[in-house]
Each structure stands twice: as structure tokens, then as C-alpha cells.
Amino acid sequence: MLDPADLAQWFETHAAPLVLYARQWLDGAAAEDAVQEAFARLMLHSRPPQHVQAWSYRTVRKEAIGRVRSEKRRDDRELRRTAPEIWFDAQEPIDAAAAQAALQEIPATQREVVILRIWAGMTLQEIETITGSPVSTVFDQYQAALRAIREKMGVPCKTSET
Secondary structure, three states: OOOHHHHHHHHHHHHHHHHHHHOOOOOHHHHHHHHHHHHHHHHOOOOOOOOHHHHHHHHHHHHHHHHHHHHHHHHHHHHHHOOOOOOOOOOOOOOHHHHHHHHHHOOHHHHHHHHHHHHOOOOHHHHHHHHOOOHHHHHHHHHHHHHHHHHHHOOOOOOOOO
8 A cells, every 4th residue: 555645745846736627627626536536546546556656647537537428428318318409400411401301290109219219329229129120120110210201301312213
């Protein structure tokens, strides 16, 4: 185990610059948390790293970037959980209002499959589990829904001849 006096000395010497370093990714409190986490990891070492300063900066960098990524994943998950009023992004290269109207006009079973497949990113097997329909039926509903949406929007369907 590391000597507590050495840990205290390293913390006094390196903590403030490490917090400043972490602030390029995180706000003040989160940057301090990242530095504290790095020192908590250092306490678990049986021997000090060969270069404590380099190890500390590398560990704080990994922790800060990990926290940013984790926050982004959490925000993305929350965004997916809340059903937006508008189903399409108006900046997409399609008429979002027409696509939403077309989606609302298809049968509910087809609409459910499209939403699960496209917005939830589920596989046909996962949709089978949710809906209780065989994969072949899910696939047929998905294909029929896409055809119907394309027709309603005036977008020609690709054929094997095209």
C-alpha cells in the first residue's frame, strides 16, 4: 500500500493543475470529481507508478473523457425515451411533415414495426419478441409499410430492374 504522506504530497502538488486540465472536458465540480477518482485509483496501487505526474494526467484524461461519453450516452438514451411530437428531423432530405403524415396513415401494426425498426434500432427478431408475430410476418409488415410510405410520399420504389 502507498504511504499516506506520499499520497497527500502528490495531491497537494498535482490536484489543482489536474482540475484545470480536466476542465477542458468537464465543468468545475465534475473536473474535481475526475481528479478525486484518479487519486482514489492511485490509493489502490501497491506501489507508486514510475512517473506519478504522467500517470495522474493520463488517468484524469481517461476519466474526464469517459464521463463526457457517459453523459452523451445518457442524454441520447433519454432523448430516445421521450417520444417527440415530430417524428422526422425537418433538416433531413425528405419532407418531414409528409413522411409523418404517411406514417400515420398506414395500419398500426405496420407503423409499430417501422418505429421499432428505425427509431428503436431493433432487429426483426427483437420485434418478433415484442409483437408476438413471427419474423416472416414482421418482415412482410416492414416491407409493406416502407412501400406504402414511399407511395404516399411519391417516392418511387426500387425494383430489381432499377
